[in-house]
Amino acid sequence: MWDALFDGGVQPEQFVPRLAKGNKILVLGLHAFYESARIFQSPSPDALTRGKALFEFLNRYLKTNVLCAKDQSELLPAEMLMLKEGPERVEFFYPRADRDKIIAECQRLANGEQTEVARQFLLDQDNFAVQATKGIIAHVDGKPELKKQLSKIAPEDLEGWLRKESVSIRGHSNLARHIQLRFPGELENEITEYARELFALPIKRFARGLVRADLYLHWRYARFGAIPKDLTHDVYHVLNASHCDAYATADPKQKYAPLFLTSNTKVSTWGRDVPVDGWIESLS
Numbered sequence: 001m002w003d004a005l006f007d008g009g010v011q012p013e014q015f016v017p018r019l020a021k022g023n024k025i026l027v028l029g030l031h032a033f034y035e036s037a038r039i040f041q042s043p044s045p046d047a048l049t050r051g052k053a054l055f056e057f058l059n060r061y062l063k064t065n066v067l068c069a070k071d072q073s074e075l076l077p078a079e080m081l082m083l084k085e086g087p088e089r090v091e092f093f094y095p096r097a098d099r100d101k102i103i104a105e106c107q108r109l110a111n112g113e114q115t116e117v118a119r120q121f122l123l124d125q126d127n128f129a130v131q132a133t134k135g136i137i138a139h140v141d142g143k144p145e146l147k148k149q150l151s152k153i154a155p156e157d158l159e160g161w162l163r164k165e166s167v168s169i170r171g172h173s174n175l176a177r178h179i180q181l182r183f184p185g186e187l188e189n190e191i192t193e194y195a196r197e198l199f200a201l202p203i204k205r206f207a208r209g210l211v212r213a214d215l216y217l218h219w220r221y222a223r224f225g226a227i228p229k230d231l232t233h234d235v236y237h238v239l240n241a242s243h244c245d246a247y248a249t250a251d252p253k254q255k256y257a258p259l260f261l262t263s264n265t266k267v268s269t270w271g272r273d274v275p276v277d278g279w280i281e282s283l284s
Helices: 002-007 012-021 030-041 047-062 072-085 096-110 116-141 144-151 155-166 169-182 188-198 205-224 231-240 276-282
Strands: 027-029 067-069 246-249 266-269
Touching: 002 030, 002 047, 002 276, 012 047, 012 276, 027 030, 027 047, 030 047, 030 067, 030 096, 030 116, 030 231, 047 096, 067 096, 072 169, 072 188, 072 205, 072 231, 096 116, 116 144, 116 205, 116 231, 144 205, 155 169, 155 205, 169 188, 169 205, 205 231
Parallel strands: 027 067, 246 266
Antiparallel strands: none
8 A cells, every 4th residue: 555655656744634634533554664675675676666666655654653563472462462561551553763763774775775674574575474384384283183174265255254263262372372372481381371361352453363363374274275375464454554543455366364453443345447536535
């Protein structure tokens, strides 16, 4: 969507105040921010020029009233903290000091600097995606009976299966595994308690989406025999919006997004047949 705003010449100085009148605030996900930096890795002769212009454009948006959603690696700890501190003490968007750091990073990218921070973030995300995909394949291939069961679930029955499976023992175990990976020093009984509490009503948005996304990827592999290369990264984008009121995308392939996000987050896909700024303004 940020590329669409850039290509459409939608100027932040006019657009952001227009949105504010409708009580709307744009949110830039940290993962989407650094994914945009991949343009500097492109062999295209105009990649550097476009990349610098794109990040100069993003910088102007960041300097207006635009929020930055925390990376998904920070959303699970935030929801765990919410169990102890209460929702009023937890923030799912970066505070001003962190936003200033993102703005500074954006300016470096706008200057054409392929920063170490950007390179490391992309490398870490790529490594995580590769390892996650390998783990899913190994897990499903290692359980032939499970693979057979998953392969029989028709796409039209997927939502119902996810609803039941995500709150089952398997779903809780999956969430506990994510907590253990994030906090390897936590005691097993504390991890189990966190997993249980995160799924107590009202179920925490990111925890729910994380478990459902894992289950979806397991099903996807069992059903079709492969996980598309960019799917794991696209799932990151979706989960990054867990605490937003709307998730806007220009990718028609992301029809799975409503499976991960709660009804608190409306999923809308831009059809490219109308100006993107007017379309965003029309979202409710």
